[in-house]
Amino acid sequence: MNSKATLSMSGPELRRADHEGAEAPAVRAGARAPQAVESKVVVTNAFTIDVEDYYQVSALASAIPRDTWNQRESRVAASTDRILAMLEEKRIKGTFFVLGWVADQVPQLVKRIAAQGHEVACHGYSHELIYRQTPTVFAEETRRAKQLLEDLVGLPVIGYRAASFSITPRSEWALDTLIEQGFVYDSSIFPVRHDRYGMPGASRAPGFVHAPSGGRIAEFPMSTAAFGPFRVPVSGGGYFRLLPYWFTRAGLRSINEKEALPFTFYLHPWEIDSEQPRVKTNFVSRFRHYTNLAKCEGRLRQLLGDFRFTTMRNVLRARGLLSS
Numbered sequence: 352m353n354s355k356a357t358l359s360m361s362g363p364e365l366r367r368a369d370h371e372g373a374e375a376p377a378v379r380a381g382a383r384a385p386q387a388v389e390s391k392v393v394v395t396n397a398f399t400i401d402v403e404d405y406y407q408v409s410a411l412a413s414a415i416p417r418d419t420w421n422q423r424e425s426r427v428a429a430s431t432d433r434i435l436a437m438l439e440e441k442r443i444k445g446t447f448f449v450l451g452w453v454a455d456q457v458p459q460l461v462k463r464i465a466a467q468g469h470e471v472a473c474h475g476y477s478h479e480l481i482y483r484q485t486p487t488v489f490a491e492e493t494r495r496a497k498q499l500l501e502d503l504v505g506l507p508v509i510g511y512r513a514a515s516f517s518i519t520p521r522s523e524w525a526l527d528t529l530i531e532q533g534f535v536y537d538s539s540i541f542p543v544r545h546d547r548y549g550m551p552g553a554s555r556a557p558g559f560v561h562a563p564s565g566g567r568i569a570e571f572p573m574s575t576a577a578f579g580p581f582r583v584p585v586s587g588g589g590y591f592r593l594l595p596y597w598f599t600r601a602g603l604r605s606i607n608e609k610e611a612l613p614f615t616f617y618l619h620p621w622e623i624d625s626e627q628p629r630v631k632t633n634f635v636s637r638f639r640h641y642t643n644l645a646k647c648e649g650r651l652r653q654l655l656g657d658f659r660f661t662t663m664r665n666v667l668r669a670r671g672l673l674s675s
């Protein structure tokens with residue numbers, strides 16, 4: 352068996368793996384206690400899905416006018432149901448950040464997600480980037496989406512993720528709105544540089560962040576792996592499809608084992624839908640959206656076997672960042 356040194360972390364989300372050997376290791380005089388050598392820490396991570404359809408993706412926004420959404424074939428329920436079946440088979444619970452627009456179109460899907468014991472959280476209503484909205488419009492649409500989801504699942508919705516991680520230095524005011532509306536955690540901050548999102552100096556670990564007005568909210572940032580001086584996004588979505596799986600796995604393992612931190616993984620239902628209609632757009636967007644769609648479901652199955660997952664709410668609660 353491979354022995355790994357114990358990582359000195361505590362917390363209910365960290366668990367020592369069962370000793371894999373059949374025999375108890377011999378203890379020599381002066382040797383370290385066997386449990387300190389023979390066990391490893393297993394971190395439980397947050398599995399999340401951003402529930403939106405292929406035509407609502409920010410990368411395709413210039414090619415698909417919003418007023419044509421209603422005319423397009425809805426494919427989100429079928430792909431989400433495949434993910435739900437996979438999670439059921441693996442006995443894993445996750446967090447589904449559902450777009451309000453999708454909840455209006457396919458309310459039964461939201462009920463199915465909740466009925467299987469997953470956490471339903473909020474992905475806004477319109478998928479408009481926050482820094483392109485006024486605070487008033489953002490507040491109105493977020494309230495609408497939260498209420499809609501709570502009416503469908505009959506439970507408080509406490510978690511939020513912005514469209515395309517669009518809480519950036521120019522839209523931090525959105526954190527105040529989330530606090531005012533009763534959200535207890537956010538998962539929108541991506542500590543990287545990117546053309547559409549990113550807050551490069553932000554913390555990479557879950558913790559509390561302060562809103563401009565001084566209030567605080569728990570934040571589960573999008574995960575990056577530390578390779579020397581580089582911070583590499585390995586948390587899902589396009590990075591999961593575009594990079595080789597061995598690379599993603601190495602990055603995620605380093606977060607769990609070297610840093611003893613949980614990561615968040617995210618995916619969209621359309622990322623396992625290789626049959627989706629192709630949209631004419633620029634090369635970069637085509638590359639980001641369509642590469643490796645056919646491989647993604649198999650990779651997801653492998654990931655679910657390689658790491659330990661639960662809902663984002665559970666991970667934050669176990670780290671003492673949520674009280675309920």
Ligand SMILES: [Zn+2]
Nearest residue numbers: 401403514515
């Ligand atoms: Zn989204």
